[in-house]
Amino acid sequence: FQKASSTQVQTFAAILAAILLGSPELGPAMIATATAGNIQQQLNFTRSHEREADRVGIDILVNAGFDPNHMSGFFYRLQEAYRYMESNLPELLRTHPVTPNRIADSQNRARQYPQIEEKASVGFAFIQAKLRSYDHVNQARNIKRLKAKQADSQTLSAVEQYEYALLLLATGKLDAANKFANNLLDENKESAAYIALKAQIEIAMQHPDNAVSRLRQALLLFPNHPQLSTLYAQALMESGKPEMAADQIRSLILQQQKFILPSYYRLLAKAEIAAKRNSKAHIAMADYYYMIGQTRSAIEQLETALKQPDNTTFQTERIKAQLDTRKRELLETEHKADSAKHLSIDRKRQ
Structure with missing residues (x-):
């Protein structure tokens, strides 16, 4: 358990x-x-x-x-x-x-617990707004809803402005999204959500240097903040600094420990490719595939990494050790799966 x-x-x-x-x-x-x-x-x-x-x-x-x-x-x-x-x-x-x-x-x-009276938090409302912005099917409808409310009342709440900006960003209306982001930052310059929104817009508008500067300052307030850190890495890559981007992602992975997302490794691989460090890129992709449960693909990435000419002696030995571990794990998983399959067949025959 x-x-x-x-x-x-x-x-x-x-x-x-x-x-x-x-x-x-x-x-x-x-x-x-x-x-x-x-x-x-x-x-x-x-x-x-x-x-x-x-x-x-x-x-x-x-x-x-x-x-x-x-x-x-x-x-x-x-x-x-x-x-x-x-x-x-x-x-x-x-x-x-x-x-x-x-x-x-x-x-x-x-029923064994006392009744709990829930209170919705402001943060939860922002999360709901972000989730609605991910809903590609209803994006146009949500934009129309917020546009109509703005025309009717002339004002939108902070949550509604945030959602509207995300929707406009997602649909490529960058100037309009930028206006909302600026309004939100005028109200609260130290909101991680607003800073991230503005940085995303700057990256989309091909102003990565502005995003780099903004995010560097923000990370002094919010060290190792996952969203700000990944955006910082993306902005660094867009600014032609993939080595710094890779260092930023590795630092995030080191700090997150048990709460590492698979996408961190995918982003790391992208940075390493841009930095022309192919072996490290394949190692990062191996970690990505392993985290999403695709051990066989992870093994393939490690085997490719082993063939790269940019390996040091230490890195070669490290890849070999990791490769041996993943192969053993794959054999154990396949053995357990076969045992479970035979057990299921036997039960059906009984």
């Missing part, structure tokens, strides 16, 4: 960081890769462990000030959404099915 619990915590952290992290392209991709990695690592997660994980999840909700009944409500909505899709269920629901017993068990556990 300890290993499974640790994996869930890392995945939850990765998903939350993905929401907070910046660009409309990065966010959904990181959520998908974080979840994929978690699925791969939990193939042997038993039903008893699953019940224990649900119990821990409810404890986390309560300790964070949320109503524990949200757990069963979430399960119920999942069940309803996929009720008629048994042949096309996502992998997560095939290995961790949402059954009536599981819903009932979570409801019973929730």
Whole structure:
């Protein structure tokens, strides 16, 4: 259970960081890769462990000030959404099915806690705004809604201005997005969210040097801030300083420890390629693939890294050691998968 619990915590952290992290392209991709990695690592997660994980999840909700009944409500909505899709269920629901017993068990556990009165935070409203900006299907509708409200009342709240700016940025209306970003910064120059928004717009407007300067100052206020750090690395690359970008990402990875996102390694690989350090780029991609559960692809990247002419003796030995470890892990995973498959076949025959 300890290993499974640790994996869930890392995945939850990765998903939350993905929401907070910046660009409309990065966010959904990181959520998908974080979840994929978690699925791969939990193939042997038993039903008893699953019940224990649900119990821990409810404890986390309560300790964070949320109503524990949200757990069963979430399960119920999942069940309803996929009720008629048994042949096309996502992998997560095939290995961790949402059954009536599981819903009932979570409801019973929730009743053991006192009633909690939730209070929505301002930060949560900004997260909701960011998520709406990721909704490509309804982008035009959301822009129209905010444009109509602005025309009607002449004013938008800070959250609405933030959402509007993100939507305008996502649809390439950079000048209009920039005006909102400036207005928000005039109200609060030390908001990490507003600074990140302005930097994203500067990068999109091909003013990376301005973004570099802004983000360097911001990181003095918010050291190792994930969104600001990754944007800083992107701005450095756009400014023709890939070596500095790689150093920035490595520093972020070192500081984040258990809450590292797979996308950090993908960004690191991009910086290393730009710096013409091919071996390090392949090593970074190997770490990326390993984090999303694609061990075989990670091995291929390490084998390619081993063939690069820019390897030092120390780096060659390090790649070989990592390659041996990944190959052993792959064999163990395939062996367990084969054993589980044969056990399932035997049960069906009985």
